[in-house]
Amino acid sequence: MTNVDCDRLVDYLNGTLSEDEIEQFEEHVKTCTECQEIVEATGELPYLADPVEPPADMKARILSNVFEEKPEQNNPPAALNPAMSPIPLHRKKSKPNIWRPLIAAVLLASLLGNAYAFLQLSDQDDAPETAIESIELQPSEAFAGTATAEMIQEEGSLNLVVQANQLAELDAGQVYQVWLIKDDQPIPAGAFSPNPNGEGASYYQLEENLSEWDTIAITLEPETGNELPEGEIVMSAGI
Amino acid sequence: MEKSTDTSLYLRISEQDKAALEQLYDRYEKILFSFLYKMLEDRELAEEALQEVFIKIWRGKGVYDESKGKFTSWLFRMAQNTAIDLIRKRKKPTVPIEEAAQMASNDTPVDVQVEWQEKQEQIETAVQRLSTEQQKMIDLFYFKGHTHETIADMCDIPLGTVKSRIRLALKKLKTSLHGMQERGAYDD
Numbered sequence: 001m002t003n004v005d006c007d008r009l010v011d012y013l014n015g016t017l018s019e020d021e022i023e024q025f026e027e028h029v030k031t032c033t034e035c036q037e038i039v040e041a042t043g044e045l046p047y048l049a050d051p052v053e054p055p056a057d058m059k060a061r062i063l064s065n066v067f068e069e070k071p072e073q074n075n076p077p078a079a080l081n082p083a084m085s086p087i088p089l090h091r092k093k094s095k096p097n098i099w100r101p102l103i104a105a106v107l108l109a110s111l112l113g114n115a116y117a118f119l120q121l122s123d124q125d126d127a128p129e130t131a132i133e134s135i136e137l138q139p140s141e142a143f144a145g146t147a148t149a150e151m152i153q154e155e156g157s158l159n160l161v162v163q164a165n166q167l168a169e170l171d172a173g174q175v176y177q178v179w180l181i182k183d184d185q186p187i188p189a190g191a192f193s194p195n196p197n198g199e200g201a202s203y204y205q206l207e208e209n210l211s212e213w214d215t216i217a218i219t220l221e222p223e224t225g226n227e228l229p230e231g232e233i234v235m236s237a238g239i
Numbered sequence: 240m241e242k243s244t245d246t247s248l249y250l251r252i253s254e255q256d257k258a259a260l261e262q263l264y265d266r267y268e269k270i271l272f273s274f275l276y277k278m279l280e281d282r283e284l285a286e287e288a289l290q291e292v293f294i295k296i297w298r299g300k301g302v303y304d305e306s307k308g309k310f311t312s313w314l315f316r317m318a319q320n321t322a323i324d325l326i327r328k329r330k331k332p333t334v335p336i337e338e339a340a341q342m343a344s345n346d347t348p349v350d351v352q353v354e355w356q357e358k359q360e361q362i363e364t365a366v367q368r369l370s371t372e373q374q375k376m377i378d379l380f381y382f383k384g385h386t387h388e389t390i391a392d393m394c395d396i397p398l399g400t401v402k403s404r405i406r407l408a409l410k411k412l413k414t415s416l417h418g419m420q421e422r423g424a425y426d427d
C-alpha cells in the first residue's frame with residue numbers, strides 16, 4: 001500500500017474526506033481490488049448490531065418528512081397511506097403545534113383533579129392547600145425566546161409546567177433545562193427541546209412546596225441529564 | 240414473489256417514485272435503526288440520522304451506481320457517516336439508555352431476519368479472529384466514530400500508526416470474511 005490513494009481508505013471510511021477527495025478515492029477504488037474488498041468487508045460490520053425495535057410511528061414521521069423535502073415534485077406531498085400522521089422531527093416546516101395538546105392535557109388533568117380543592121379553597125375551608133402561580137420568565141440578553149411557568153401546588157407535591165416559544169434550533173444533544181433554585185442551589189426540574197415551530201414544553205413534579213424556591217431558570221445545556229447547570233442561563237424569573 | 244433488487248429500487252427512487260422509497264425503507268429500517276442505535280446509543284438521534292439518510296437518498300445527494308460495490312455497503316456507509324456527523328456535533332458521549340429494549344422482531348420479514356442472523360454470525364466470527372486490540376480499534380473507529388487522535392490515546396499507540404493499524408485490522412477482517420464466504424459457497 002505505497003499508493004497515496006490507498007492511504008486515504010481509513011479517512012474515507014471515517015468520513016473525514018472532502019467531497020472532492022471522496023470522488024477521487026471512489027475512482028481509485030474502482031481499480032484497486034484490495035481497497036474495494038476492504039470497503040466491502042466494512043459494509044458487513046453493521047450486521048454486528050443487535051436488533052432494536054424501531055418506534056412504531058417512526059416510519060410515518062420519517063417518510064412524511066422525506067417527501068416534504070422536495071416541494072417542487074409533480075405529486076403534491078402526501079402521506080403514503082391515510083394512517084400516517086405527519087409529525088415532523090427536526091425539519092423546519094409549518095406544522096400543527098404538537099405541544100399544545102400535551103400542555104392542555106397536563107393542565108387539564110391537574111386542574112380537574114383539583115377542581116374540588118379549588119372550590120374548597122375559595123370557601124376558606126380546611127381544604128388541602130392548592131395554589132397556582134404563573135410566572136413570565138425574562139430572557140437574558142441576546143436570547144429571543146419567551147417562556148411561562150405554571151406552578152401548581154397540590155397536596156404535598158408541586159407540578160411545574162413550562163411552555164416556551166420562539167426558541168432557536170438546538171445542536172444535536174443540546175437541551176433546554178429547567179431549574180428550580182433556592183439560595184443559589186439549583187435542582188433540575190424538567191427539560192425540553194424545541195419542536196420545528198420553536199416551541200417547547202416540560203412537565204415536572206416534585207415533592208417540595210412552592211414556597212421552597214426563590215428562582216426559576218432555564219439554561220441551554222450541552223447534554224441531557226446534567227445534575228448541575230453547565231450551560232448559560234437563557235431565561236429566568238424570581239418566584 | 241419477485242423481489243425488486245436494491246439497484247432497481249434505487250433507480251425508481253431517483254425518478255421520485257415514492258412507493259420505491261417506501262419499499263427500500265421497509266427493507267432496511269430495522270437494520271439501519273439498530274446499527275444507528277449501536278453507534279449513537281440514543282433512540283431519538285438514531286431516528287434523526289435515519290431520516291437524514293432517507294432524505295439524502297430521496298434528494299439524490301450521494302449517488303449510487305454498481306461500480307461503487309454492493310448497495311448495502313454504500314447505504315451503510317452513508318448511515319455511518321451521518322451518525323459520525325451527529326457524534327462529532329455532540330460534545331460528550333451520552334450514557335447508553337437502557338430503555339432501548341432489544342427484542343426479537345415481529346414485523347421484520349423472515350428472510351430479512353434470517354439474512355441478518357447469518358451475516359451477524361459470519362461477521363462476529365470474523366471479528367473474533369482479530370486480536371483484542373484490533374477489535375477495540377474497529378469498535379472505536381467504526382462504531383464510535385472516534386478521531387485518530389482519540390484512538391491513539393485510548394489504545395495507547397503512536398498517532399502515526401493508527402491509520403495503518405486500522406487498515407491492517409480491516410484487511411484481516413476482509414480476509415477471514417472471504418475465507419468463510421468461500422467455504423460457505425462450497426457448502427452450498
